[in-house]
Amino acid sequence: MEIIVGKTSGFCNGVKFTINKANEMIKKHKKLYCLGQIVHNENVIKDLENKGMITINNIDECPNNSKLIIRAHGERKEIYEISKKRNIELIDLTCGKIKVIRKKISEKNSNHFIVIIGKKNHPEIIGVQSFSGNNSFVVEKESDIDDCVKSIEKTKLNKVYIISQTTFNSNEFDNLTNILTTKLNKEIIIDKTICPATSNRQKETDELSKKVDVMIIVGGKNSSNTKELEVISTKNCGNVYLIQDYSDLKKIKIDKKSKIGIMAGASTPDIVVEEIIKYLEGENMKELYNQIENYKPLTEKEKEDKEVILNFMKNNDNCLLRENKIAHFTASGWIVNKKRDKVLMIYHNIYDSWAWVGGHADGDSDLLHVVKKEIEEETGITKLKQLYDGIYGINIVTVEAHKKRGKQVNAHLHFDLEYLFEADENDKLTIKEDENSNVGWVPLEEVNDYTTEEKMKPIYKYLSDKLKKIK
Numbered sequence: 220m221e222i223i224v225g226k227t228s229g230f231c232n233g234v235k236f237t238i239n240k241a242n243e244m245i246k247k248h249k250k251l252y253c254l255g256q257i258v259h260n261e262n263v264i265k266d267l268e269n270k271g272m273i274t275i276n277n278i279d280e281c282p283n284n285s286k287l288i289i290r291a292h293g294e295r296k297e298i299y300e301i302s303k304k305r306n307i308e309l310i311d312l313t314c315g316k317i318k319v320i321r322k323k324i325s326e327k328n329s330n331h332f333i334v335i336i337g338k339k340n341h342p343e344i345i346g347v348q349s350f351s352g353n354n355s356f357v358v359e360k361e362s363d364i365d366d367c368v369k370s371i372e373k374t375k376l377n378k379v380y381i382i383s384q385t386t387f388n389s390n391e392f393d394n395l396t397n398i399l400t401t402k403l404n405k406e407i408i409i410d411k412t413i414c415p416a417t418s419n420r421q422k423e424t425d426e427l428s429k430k431v432d433v434m435i436i437v438g439g440k441n442s443s444n445t446k447e448l449e450v451i452s453t454k455n456c457g458n459v460y461l462i463q464d465y466s467d468l469k470k471i472k473i474d475k476k477s478k479i480g481i482m483a484g485a486s487t488p489d490i491v492v493e494e495i496i497k498y499l500e501g502e503n504m505k506e507l508y509n510q511i512e513n514y515k516p517l518t519e520k521e522k523e524d525k526e527v528i529l530n531f532m533k534n535n536d537n538c539l540l541r542e543n544k545i546a547h548f549t550a551s552g553w554i555v556n557k558k559r560d561k562v563l564m565i566y567h568n569i570y571d572s573w574a575w576v577g578g579h580a581d582g583d584s585d586l587l588h589v590v591k592k593e594i595e596e597e598t599g600i601t602k603l604k605q606l607y608d609g610i611y612g613i614n615i616v617t618v619e620a621h622k623k624r625g626k627q628v629n630a631h632l633h634f635d636l637e638y639l640f641e642a643d644e645n646d647k648l649t650i651k652e653d654e655n656s657n658v659g660w661v662p663l664e665e666v667n668d669y670t671t672e673e674k675m676k677p678i679y680k681y682l683s684d685k686l687k688k689i690k
């Protein structure tokens with residue numbers, strides 16, 4: 220399983236500001252009201268409510284002389300007026316970008332008809348429209364355009380100012396404005412006020428969802444920008460899941476070999492994505508644990524190594540990564556020719572010896588996938604036939620302290636899982652020059668004359684001898 224998290228995933232600056240400020244204010248005042256969901260994310264709301272924030276749906280629920288948060292989306296103009304009358308102190312956390320849109324509209328509404336491209340019932344749009352005077356129209360979809368044109372024609376205004384919801388789909392905005400402008404004979408200003416945080420995230424979601432098998436979109440179910448990410452992904456990927464947090468994954472079956480893309484909406488904290496990754500990797504670790512547990516060792520050493528690995532896995536959830544300096548997983552291939560009298564080996568620069576082909580798991584719990592990738596990179600062989608179903612051998616290998624690309628690597632253990640393959644010895648071989656200086660077929664009976672690593676000799680002998688028992 221490979222997991223790719225989008226670089227633009229998660230909190231935008233506006234949401235970050237709102238949440239930080241809300242936390243600061245709650246610490247100071249202990250009790251605060253918030254009109255509507257502060258951001259569209261249940262986890263963030265719960266956290267703030269536990270600290271003393273009270274979410275209300277109507278300003279009537281807010282007592283006089285109290286303190287009221289205006290969330291990132293902003294509010295209707297009348298809320299500011301009512302608050303003033305009732306001595307409600309506003310903590311206005313409206314995102315700066317939305318304030319700019321409101322200001323532009325307020326400046327233009329006396330001599331322009333204002334067209335807002337956005338979701339009619341979205342709080343941002345309801346708030347923004349309240350600053351647009353008497354001549355405005357919200358266009359959400361193509362079927363709204365004719366009514367919009369009629370509304371414009373009814374007024375004597377010759378100028379039209381078109382703006383966008385900050386989280387609207389960029390292509391859809393272009394599409395709707397193109398249709399609208401062809402139907403109007405007016406002076407038109409198009410101001411694409413889609414927030415860069417939104418457009419960058421949508422662009423990356425589009426690219427990422429083309430590259431993966433499964434796309435996980437994380438965010439509130441009523442978050443407009445999150446839903447948009449789901450819509451974009453669905454165009455490119457057949458397995459798209461919109462989830463609020465890792466617990467939603469329990470109902471979803473994801474193929475362990477999948478390449479997974481994760482993109483979180485603007486109101487999703489990083490911790491939620493981190494928990495999802497942990498969950499996915501934890502599920503992977505369970506699978507790997509089961510594979511090792513089901514492996515039947517043939518020697519006392521293998522039996523002991525298997526027990527040590529299983530115990531270590533219970534307390535080290537990072538043992539797929541090199542960051543675990545004591546031990547981490549690697550995978551190796553024992554690649555034989557059709558006659559089964561030769562084995563494919565590489566001449567390893569660091570160990571200055573012929574050695575098996577393999578490499579580090581580096582977070583991938585599918586060790587079979589790891590070894591196939593390594594074989595292709597280190598030998599150029601792409602056609603492989605797996606001769607033994609599952610793990611062929613288990614070995615703990617000690618790695619002595621050494622220098623790698625000028626950096627000190629301390630002594631540690633490799634939990635190596637071996638897999639048995641057959642390859643055609645006529646296939647073209649290539650050398651991965653930054654790690655090896657040769658690659659070639661070595662007579663099976665002479666493997667231990669080729670290797671200068673004493674510790675590897677019993678392992679190579681074991682893998683060769685085991686081959687004789689396989690039909």
Ligand code: SF4
Pocket residue numbers: 231232233234291314315316317385386414415416417485
């Ligand atoms: S998406 Fe953009 S406009 Fe919306 S809250 Fe975030 S920074 Fe502000």
